[in-house]
Amino acid sequence: MTAAKLVELWRGGLMESRHLGHVVIADKGGIVEAWGNPGAVIFPRSSCKMVQALPLIESGAADAAGLGTEQLALACASHNGARIHVDRVEAWLSGLGLGDADLRCGSHMPRDPAEKKRLCCSDADPCQAHNNCSGKHPGFLTLTRHLRAGPDYVEIDHPVQKAVRQAFEEVTGEVASGWGIDGCSAPNFACTVEGLARAMAGFAAPEAGLRGQAQQRLVEAMLAHPELVAGEGRACTALMRAMAGKVAVKTGAEGVFVAIAPERGLGLALKVADGATRASEAAIVAVLLHLGLLAADAPVVAEYLTGPQTNWRGRVTGELRRADGFPT
Amino acid sequence: MTAAKLVELWRGGLMESRHLGHVVIADKGGIVEAWGNPGAVIFPRSSCKMVQALPLIESGAADAAGLGTEQLALACASHNGARIHVDRVEAWLSGLGLGDADLRCGSHMPRDPAEKKRLCCSDADPCQAHNNCSGKHPGFLTLTRHLRAGPDYVEIDHPVQKAVRQAFEEVTGEVASGWGIDGCSAPNFACTVEGLARAMAGFAAPEAGLRGQAQQRLVEAMLAHPELVAGEGRACTALMRAMAGKVAVKTGAEGVFVAIAPERGLGLALKVADGATRASEAAIVAVLLHLGLLAADAPVVAEYLTGPQTNWRGRVTGELRRADGFPT
Numbered sequence: 001m002t003a004a005k006l007v008e009l010w011r012g013g014l015m016e017s018r019h020l021g022h023v024v025i026a027d028k029g030g031i032v033e034a035w036g037n038p039g040a041v042i043f044p045r046s047s048c049k050m051v052q053a054l055p056l057i058e059s060g061a062a063d064a065a066g067l068g069t070e071q072l073a074l075a076c077a078s079h080n081g082a083r084i085h086v087d088r089v090e091a092w093l094s095g096l097g098l099g100d101a102d103l104r105c106g107s108h109m110p111r112d113p114a115e116k117k118r119l120c121c122s123d124a125d126p127c128q129a130h131n132n133c134s135g136k137h138p139g140f141l142t143l144t145r146h147l148r149a150g151p152d153y154v155e156i157d158h159p160v161q162k163a164v165r166q167a168f169e170e171v172t173g174e175v176a177s178g179w180g181i182d183g184c185s186a187p188n189f190a191c192t193v194e195g196l197a198r199a200m201a202g203f204a205a206p207e208a209g210l211r212g213q214a215q216q217r218l219v220e221a222m223l224a225h226p227e228l229v230a231g232e233g234r235a236c237t238a239l240m241r242a243m244a245g246k247v248a249v250k251t252g253a254e255g256v257f258v259a260i261a262p263e264r265g266l267g268l269a270l271k272v273a274d275g276a277t278r279a280s281e282a283a284i285v286a287v288l289l290h291l292g293l294l295a296a297d298a299p300v301v302a303e304y305l306t307g308p309q310t311n312w313r314g315r316v317t318g319e320l321r322r323a324d325g326f327p328t
Numbered sequence: 329m330t331a332a333k334l335v336e337l338w339r340g341g342l343m344e345s346r347h348l349g350h351v352v353i354a355d356k357g358g359i360v361e362a363w364g365n366p367g368a369v370i371f372p373r374s375s376c377k378m379v380q381a382l383p384l385i386e387s388g389a390a391d392a393a394g395l396g397t398e399q400l401a402l403a404c405a406s407h408n409g410a411r412i413h414v415d416r417v418e419a420w421l422s423g424l425g426l427g428d429a430d431l432r433c434g435s436h437m438p439r440d441p442a443e444k445k446r447l448c449c450s451d452a453d454p455c456q457a458h459n460n461c462s463g464k465h466p467g468f469l470t471l472t473r474h475l476r477a478g479p480d481y482v483e484i485d486h487p488v489q490k491a492v493r494q495a496f497e498e499v500t501g502e503v504a505s506g507w508g509i510d511g512c513s514a515p516n517f518a519c520t521v522e523g524l525a526r527a528m529a530g531f532a533a534p535e536a537g538l539r540g541q542a543q544q545r546l547v548e549a550m551l552a553h554p555e556l557v558a559g560e561g562r563a564c565t566a567l568m569r570a571m572a573g574k575v576a577v578k579t580g581a582e583g584v585f586v587a588i589a590p591e592r593g594l595g596l597a598l599k600v601a602d603g604a605t606r607a608s609e610a611a612i613v614a615v616l617l618h619l620g621l622l623a624a625d626a627p628v629v630a631e632y633l634t635g636p637q638t639n640w641r642g643r644v645t646g647e648l649r650r651a652d653g654f655p656t
Contacts, residue, residue, distance in 0.1 A: 009582070009603065012508025014518055016371050017582050017603030020348075043344050106640025121449035131640060180340025181645045190342055254337070254345050274602035275337065275345030312434025312459060317509045 003273045004036035005323030007282045009309070012318065019279035021255065021272040023287060023327070024197035027265050028205050031194060035326055038194035041177045042271040045188055046078040047252030049136050050218045050260075051171055051199055052186070055163035056139045057214035061146030065096070072221035073228040074135025078251060080231030081110020081130035088228070089129040092138040096145060103128035104154045105137045105184040112231060133184035135228070140186070154185045161187050170211075171199040183253060193269050196258060200267025203248075203260045219260055222248040235281045235304055239288070242298040249284060251277070257284040261293055281305075282320050290327040332364035333651030334600065335607045335614070337637070340646065347607035349583065349600040351615060351655070352525035355593050356533050359522060363654055366522035369505045370599045373516055375580030377404040377464050378546045378588075379499055379527055380514070383491035384467045385542035389474030393424070400549035401556040402463030406579060408559030409438020409458040416556070417457040420466040424473060431456035432482045433465045433512040440559060461512035463556070468514070482513045489515050498539075499527040511581060521597050524586060528595025531576075531588045547588055550576040563609045563632055567616070570626040577612060579605070585612040589621055609633075610648050618655040 003020035010016065022036030031038055044051075053075040056062050062072065071092055079085040093099055110116050110130040119126055128134060140153045140160050149159040156179065164187070169175055172195035182188040191199075203219050206212030222229050226240035229250065239249045248260040255272030257280040268287055272279040285305040288294035294301060308316040331348035338344065350364030359366055372379075381403040384390050390400065399420055407413040421427055438444050438458040447454055456462060468481045468488050477487040484507065492515070497503055500523035510516040519527075531547050534540030550557050554568035557578065567577045576588040583600030585608040596615055600607040613633040616622035622629060636644040 011371055012506050012516075012518070014369060014371070014506050014508065016508070017601065019602050041342060043339055043342070104641070106642075108640050117448055120445055178340050178342050180342065180344070181639065181643055183639045183645070185639055185641050185643055188340075190340070273345065274347050274604055274607075276602055276604065279602075311509065311511045311513055312436050313432070313513050314434075315509055315513055317511070 001037035001039070003040070004326060006035070006272065006326050007279045007286070008321045008323055010318045010321055016318065018323070019272050019274060019276055021270060021279065021283065022193040023270040023283065024193045024268070025287065025291070026194065026197035026201040026267050028201055030198070032266065034194075036193075039192050040271065041190050041192055042196070042256065043180055043188050043190055043254065044196050044258070045182060045252030045254055045256050046133065047250050047256040047258040047269070048168065048196065048199070049076040049078070049250065050203060050222065051168050052136060052164045053139055053218055054167040054171070054211070054214050055160070056143045057217060058167070058210050059143055059146055059163065061143045064146055065142045067142065069221040069224050070228060071138070072218055073225035075139035076218060076222050076250065077135040077229045078132045078236070079135060079228065080112040080234060081126070081132060082112035082115055082231050085135065085228065085231065086115070086129045089134045089138060093129070093141070096138065096141060098141060100127045100129055102141060102151065103131070103134060103137045104152065105131040105133045107131055131184060133186070136186070137184065154187070156187050165189055171202050172196060173198050193271055196269035197267050200258050200260050200269055201265065202267065204262050204267050205265040219248050219262060222250070235284070235300070238300040238303070239284070239294070242300045243288070243294055247288070247293050251280065255280040257281070259284060259288065261291070264291070264293070266291065286322050286327050329365035329367070331368070331601045332654060334363070334654050335610045336649045336651055338646045338649055344646065346651070347600050347602060347604055349598060349607065349611065350521040351598040351611065352521045352596070353615065353619070354522065354525035354529040354595050356529055358526070360594065362522075367520050368599065369518050369520055370524070370584065371508055371516050371518055371582065372524050372586070373510060373580030373582055373584050374406040374461065375578045375584040375586040375597070376496065376524065376527070377406070377578065378531060378550070379496050380464060380492045381467055381546055382495040382499070382539070382542050383488070384471045385545060386495070386538050387471055387474055387491065389471045392474055393470045395470065397549040397552050398556060399466070400546055401553035403467035404546060404550050404578065405463040405557045406460045406564075407463060407556065408440040408562060409454070409460060410440035410443055410559050413463065413556065413559065414443070414457045417462045417466060421457070421469070424466070424469060426469060428455045428457055430469060430479065431459070431462060431465045432480065433459040433461045435459055459512060461514070464514070465512065482515070484515050493517055499530050500524060501526050521599055524597035525595050528586050528588050528597055529593065530595065532590050532595050533593040547576050547590060550578070563628070566628040566631070567612070567622070570628045571616070571622055575616070575621050579608065583608040585609070587612060587616065589619070592619070592621070594619065614650050614655050
């Protein structure tokens, strides 16, 4: 099976660009609906942060450190580096008796306009806490402390990453096809789109026991703090708000998006073959509409899928379209 | 014929993302070599600015206004909005007795870091001269003045755009399949990838007469001022510098890239089907290497194609690869 046509950019009545990809909707029983190749091997990138956070809770490290829902939401976040994110990350680190230098995510200018302007206009460099993954890393450090492990927690043979790999393989139901180094330097394990959707279905319908409790706590934390999972102006935050906290969604680099719908017991995973974020955002909106999880008149639908494309003078130049056969 | 595999992003020894597209190398006789579908209909976007500038010269407007090579290069530019660009655009406008308000391109924050910082930290809004297309528009205005036409030079039925369409259809050898509104509000006419490559081959081997002279002047202007065609840190400028002014190249939005090689009488045109710039930049480098027009050890080759992909800590995360069969 090859990639399916998902999203197209149209201009002047002609198709200008097209995005192909793979989409799987799964429940505990397996695939409910799919487009493209469910067996396509992908890197989930940041879309699997809630999987990477499972050992933090299951080990008892989160409770030993007294982590609340804000910190659990940040552990699953790819955030804007706004003060609401950076302040909480710095407080979390200091609570561990650690500082910015103990992070291993690297630093980059934050997306948050106010914080970016503050740094730029004061000629200040961003710190590692500004990294969009800086909430996942204090989670890793909290587990590192609990395990009495060494400081280089992003190394593939570190106890933290061994625990992450085991959890990843258990919830995807697959042996990882391989691993790569993510933008934040943590290992990112590969799986199929079906495996990632299966993992999300597990979060949507958690079973009794330690694993299920951890899954439920992480989903509830994401739903309780959508602004911490991404930030203002971001698809993840806007979509969770638009679905009134009933569906957790998470994006990942290179065109990945996942969704967890507890009331329906459904998990979604999609990968845009070319890695385009504009297409993964439009595709997740299309699938959420298809499942009736998102209202067609929600502003986020127009923003990421159905709204007109406009130029610098506000003139309509075209629109995004769902490709024929996707999602219906 | 469908799109060909062009460029892939690899991570941890696995292919993470893949870009498909269409590539045509042509000379005066037609297609020399092609990948994908030469008949694919595309919008050239800004890659055809040298075509849009033909009426400016052929009408006599450029000489009547005493335009020099800097202004002709700017007419073909998608620039960074640095002072070297904005100052020249403003001087050109004032020379016409016009101002920023006479432009129809709209305004956006420039890419040039220094100018962007200056505007951002002084809470100043960018003007239309900062628009990356602001060099093309004074060209349109110069022709508008020469034709004694009305101020709304971006309207499809304006004499300037009628002249652009005629030139476009003549050099592509096609009747435009349609037209759309570009990011700068000017009409952008559709053609096949083959038609765009044919047009570039015409610029590479200009015939005697008015058309040929105009084509030669525009190519010479681009080659004389690579920094005005794009700017520091941009592929077009870096590639023209790396090829010692022997090959003119121009990017266009949504994954388009063209090249004009006068010494070889060759024209190149490529379109990445998904519209990704990273892939159009890597693909044009690959084709220029394939033709022996670019040295394998040129830093620009490593920057846009062969160099390692690194993350925020400088760790190698993967690399871009030419897909099997492309370009050889």
